[in-house]
Amino acid sequence: MQTKTLAAALVAAMTLSMAGASLAQSPTRAAGSDTAASKPAGERASAHGMRGHRGPGNPVDALARFDTDNDGRISRTEAQAGQDAMQARRDAKRAERGTRGDAARAEAPRSEGARSAEARGERAKAGPGGPRGHAGRGFDLVANFDAIDTNRDGYLTRSELRTWHTAKAAERRAEGERRFDTMFREADLNGDGKLSRVEVTEKMPRLADRFAWLDENRDGFLSREELQAGRPQR
Incomplete structure (x- = not known):
């Protein structure tokens, strides 16, 4: 009985200590919240970082960067140039990953499975599903330009x-x-x-x-x- 009483008292003391610490810190949090609220939109830090500087979050509005002349629409030429630039960036990243992978494989001992795959002339898969093509990654504006351009004015x-x-x-x-x-x-x-x-x-x-x-x-x-x-x- 005495042991149970001591345990209960210890738990109660810890609870009171934690509550006191929480109350002591709450003014600081409130002050921090007021500071964040006073910042202009785009400068407020969120749980995911500075969202105001990341650009549009949906795939349609992300295409605004293709509108290089800022007239509020995308021409066929702008669509082609934008997709060419995206493809060039993907190719550069793929080449960079390949270079890093080659360096890592050169430094690390190769497994029997990797040696066998190389002997068979098999290429390494990129991720669980292997290399992925362009299809399914988003908009292909050039291939679908006419289908998207419902009013047939030559702009999206x-x-x-x-x-x-x-x-x-x-x-x-x-x-x-x-x-x-x-x-x-x-x-x-x-x-x-x-x-x-x-x-x-x-x-x-x-x-x-x-x-x-x-x-x-x-x-x-x-x-x-x-x-x-x-x-x-x-």
Whole structure:
């Protein structure tokens, strides 16, 4: 009984000490908040840094940099020049990464798997999915210029780009749903509308280690809803 009383007293003392420290620091925080609030927009520090200096955060407004003559629209020539510049930057970064990778491989001992891949003439993959092409990275204004330019005036405006981007996003979601349905049906070997651990191990081995995590209702199966909950929303 005496031990329990001492433990309770110790916990109470620690709680009071922490509360006092918090009260002592709160004026400082308030003063800091007032200072931040008094700064002009663009100078306020946020949890992600100085957002005011990072430029637009959505893909449509990010294309404003293509409008080099600042007339509020993008011509075909500006679209071509902008994409050429982006491609040049990507090529330069890829070359830089390749140079760093070559240096690292020269310094580090090569594994048997790497030597075998080189002997077969296989190229190293860039990331889990291998090298990625331009498709899917964003807007291809040159290839889709006429489709985006709905009023056929030879220029792309913000509203036209937004409309096209929204339509393409819907198409990508629909295509993703079709692929998901196909994969689910192929994995559902007995056609009962849910996936057992055996089915997942055989048809979706990458999910096997996370089976228990994904099985939220703990019934020993993965439903469509449980799998879809973990899919990225685009």
